[in-house]
Amino acid sequence: MSELVLQVKDLKVAFSTVDGVVQAVNGISFDVRKGQTLGIVGESGSGKSVTASAIMGLTNRKSADMSGSILLGGLDVLTAQEREIRALRGREAAMVFQDPMSALNPYYTVGKQIAEAYEVHHPKTSKKERRLIALDMLAKVGLPKPSECIDEYPHQFSGGMRQRIVIAIALVNNPRLLIADEPTTALDVTVQAQILDLMMNLQQEFGSAIILITHDLGVVAEVADEVMVMYAGQTMESSKVQTLFDTPSHPYTRGLLGSVRSLDNSERGALHTIAGNPPSMISLPGGCPFHPRCEFSASMNGLCATVQPTLRVLPATGSESACHLNDDQLLSLGLGVNHD
Amino acid sequence: MIAYLTRRILFAGVLLLAVSLFTFLIFTVLPTDPAALTCGKACTPDRIEANRTRLGYDQPVTTQYVRFLKGIVGGRTYGEGQGEFTCGAPSLGYSFSQKDCVTSLIARTLPVTASIAFGGFALWIIFGIGLGMVSALKRGRWPDRLISVVSVVGLSFPTFFLALLLLFIFVIWTQILPFPSYVSPTEDFFGWCQALILPWLTITIISAPYYIRLTRFGMLETMNEDYVRLGIAKGLKRWTVLRKYVLRSALIPIVTVAGLDFGVTLGGAVFTESVFSLPGMGRLSIKAVSDSDLPVLVGTTLVAGTFIVVFNLLTDIFYGFVDPRVRIHK
Numbered sequence: 001m002s003e004l005v006l007q008v009k010d011l012k013v014a015f016s017t018v019d020g021v022v023q024a025v026n027g028i029s030f031d032v033r034k035g036q037t038l039g040i041v042g043e044s045g046s047g048k049s050v051t052a053s054a055i056m057g058l059t060n061r062k063s064a065d066m067s068g069s070i071l072l073g074g075l076d077v078l079t080a081q082e083r084e085i086r087a088l089r090g091r092e093a094a095m096v097f098q099d100p101m102s103a104l105n106p107y108y109t110v111g112k113q114i115a116e117a118y119e120v121h122h123p124k125t126s127k128k129e130r131r132l133i134a135l136d137m138l139a140k141v142g143l144p145k146p147s148e149c150i151d152e153y154p155h156q157f158s159g160g161m162r163q164r165i166v167i168a169i170a171l172v173n174n175p176r177l178l179i180a181d182e183p184t185t186a187l188d189v190t191v192q193a194q195i196l197d198l199m200m201n202l203q204q205e206f207g208s209a210i211i212l213i214t215h216d217l218g219v220v221a222e223v224a225d226e227v228m229v230m231y232a233g234q235t236m237e238s239s240k241v242q243t244l245f246d247t248p249s250h251p252y253t254r255g256l257l258g259s260v261r262s263l264d265n266s267e268r269g270a271l272h273t274i275a276g277n278p279p280s281m282i283s284l285p286g287g288c289p290f291h292p293r294c295e296f297s298a299s300m301n302g303l304c305a306t307v308q309p310t311l312r313v314l315p316a317t318g319s320e321s322a323c324h325l326n327d328d329q330l331l332s333l334g335l336g337v338n339h340d
Numbered sequence: 341m342i343a344y345l346t347r348r349i350l351f352a353g354v355l356l357l358a359v360s361l362f363t364f365l366i367f368t369v370l371p372t373d374p375a376a377l378t379c380g381k382a383c384t385p386d387r388i389e390a391n392r393t394r395l396g397y398d399q400p401v402t403t404q405y406v407r408f409l410k411g412i413v414g415g416r417t418y419g420e421g422q423g424e425f426t427c428g429a430p431s432l433g434y435s436f437s438q439k440d441c442v443t444s445l446i447a448r449t450l451p452v453t454a455s456i457a458f459g460g461f462a463l464w465i466i467f468g469i470g471l472g473m474v475s476a477l478k479r480g481r482w483p484d485r486l487i488s489v490v491s492v493v494g495l496s497f498p499t500f501f502l503a504l505l506l507l508f509i510f511v512i513w514t515q516i517l518p519f520p521s522y523v524s525p526t527e528d529f530f531g532w533c534q535a536l537i538l539p540w541l542t543i544t545i546i547s548a549p550y551y552i553r554l555t556r557f558g559m560l561e562t563m564n565e566d567y568v569r570l571g572i573a574k575g576l577k578r579w580t581v582l583r584k585y586v587l588r589s590a591l592i593p594i595v596t597v598a599g600l601d602f603g604v605t606l607g608g609a610v611f612t613e614s615v616f617s618l619p620g621m622g623r624l625s626i627k628a629v630s631d632s633d634l635p636v637l638v639g640t641t642l643v644a645g646t647f648i649v650v651f652n653l654l655t656d657i658f659y660g661f662v663d664p665r666v667r668i669h670k
Contacts, residue, residue, distance in 0.1 A: 056573050089575035102566040106665060107588050120575040153664040
């Protein structure tokens with residue numbers, strides 16, 4: 001097994017609001033190893049982005065109640081000093097945001113913004129050196145004419161180009177972990193594939209581990225090694241990517257797969273949807289958070305509504321699943337799903 | 341950038357010309373006969389007619405306006421022979437009730453107003469932006485609450501009441517300060533400060549709350565921007581992020597408002613000058629209104645308008661420098 005880059009254990013993040021306590025992340029655990037790509041999948045509000053913020057130490061400790069541990073670069077991000085976390089940001093872990101249109105500072109040239117990121121961890125370099133580094137990064141992320149682009153401002157670039165620049169900023173310090181929070185959601189479909197390719201190529205070159213947060217299963221299928229499916233701040237299933245698509249081991253995963261239109265099922269009329277809405281994060285249903293929407297919960301004699309299932313390994317596939325169904329029932333879930 | 345500058349300057353010029361035309365037109369359409377006001381009780385019909393000719397009020401409006409503009413450029417001579425007198429360039433006309441050229445009246449009062457405006461402006465910017473920053477950084481906690489309560493109180497005071505209150509507290513009750521009387525800062529700097537501290541305080545208490553609000557709002561809004569989060573995610577220090585990411589964009593709209601406000605204040609702080617009996621441009625205008633001294637009104641309006649236009653231009657230019665999106669069109 002390759003070296004461990006990030007270890008998250010029983011992470012809980014709650015925010016107090018006027019309406020009550022929002023339990024955004026409710027006890028998730030996962031590891032990320034060098035060179036690996038972990039996809040985190042879930043609907044809006046499932047706690048994906050909150051997890052990403054927590055790893056980067058971007059969550060305001062005063063407004064959020066956090067427990068568990070996040071081990072990154074030899075530190076526990078949850079308890080470390082701000083100064084120590086600052087040393088990790090950019091070098092141990094860097095971040096790519098969803099919307100490239102707003103992720104760049106409009107008042108500085110892109111070259112300066114890349115150079116600035118480099119300067120944080122290489123304060124002794126000269127301005128000239130940093131400029132050369134910025135030029136090099138712009139070329140690496142595939143911007144045409146880097147020597148011209150370097151002195152231009154963010155508003156002069158298209159969305160796809162800006163996302164390349166954000167990636168350049170993220171990778172300039174050669175971080176061991178890259179957290180990409182919906183990196184392609186705001187982009188045109190044609191550009192999405194380019195950006196994903198770029199990230200994969202750069203991962204080969206830099207050897208970074210990647211956490212890819214997305215609601216798009218297609219993206220996960222393309223680039224992830226492992227997938228974690230989140231629902232209401234909890235892990236529903238955690239599998240190798242191929243296993244997840246072949247034999248989903250959780251009713252929620254199956255629901256997600258069924259709601260993707262693929263070439264195979266496109267002609268068969270209506271797309272499958274998961275009935276109901278994601279639960280309110282303030283008053284989660286008792287037991288399994290997914291049970292009010294789950295087609296199997298009715299046949300479980302009220303077990304799902306009272307007892308919260310824990311993650312367990314399915315020996316047959318190696319997947320982890322948090323469901324009260326027995327192994328055989330879970331393994332047969334994949335049979336009803338069509339995908340390519 | 342050059343094209344942008346030229347465009348702005350040309351526009352400012354046109355605007356100024358329009359301001360002068362409008363103020364002049366208002367002057368001529370008023371029902372008062374300017375010539376009848378030139379001699380007061382000693383007026384006889386002959387004298388009124390003589391003054392009318394001498395001051396050029398017998399000419400058509402267009403001729404009067406052209407003469408007015410010419411006067412600004414090259415000075416103006418009224419009458420001929422014995423009664424002849426000249427107002428040097430830039431002449432804004434002649435005040436018959438004060439028996440003086442409007443330009444010299446304004447030149448005498450402008451330093452007072454400028455002193456009030458500069459000091460007050462500096463104070464209200466320092467306090468407004470400073471307290472606004474504190475408010476934003478301590479959002480929802482006691483410093484923020486305290487500042488917001490104090491600003492609402494400051495905001496709610498009418499200028500004249502606040503000025504009187506300060507006058508009462510500092511001059512009459514505790515007698516910490518003498519009654520303000522203006523002296524030139526070059527003659528007696530300390531006396532100048534002493535005379536102006538209460539007017540400055542008045543302006544600051546009235547204006548700073550707006551800037552506190554603007555700064556607080558701007559900063560809080562910017563702090564939620566993705567690029568600020570990216571700045572933090574880069575590992576930048578808190579202060580660097582605040583300076584290069586948050587303040588930079590939060591302060592831009594404030595500069596716009598500040599430029600305009602300063603221009604307006606420079607045109608005369610009417611209430612403040614009146615309460616503290618400071619001989620500034622605001623008081624000059626008020627006196628001109630009550631005396632129906634039309635040339636002075638035209639002059640002060642034009643000068644005040646010019647300040648606003650000029651500072652508007654300066655903020656536009658400033659915008660071009662700080663915001664690349666204004667400077668570079670693509």
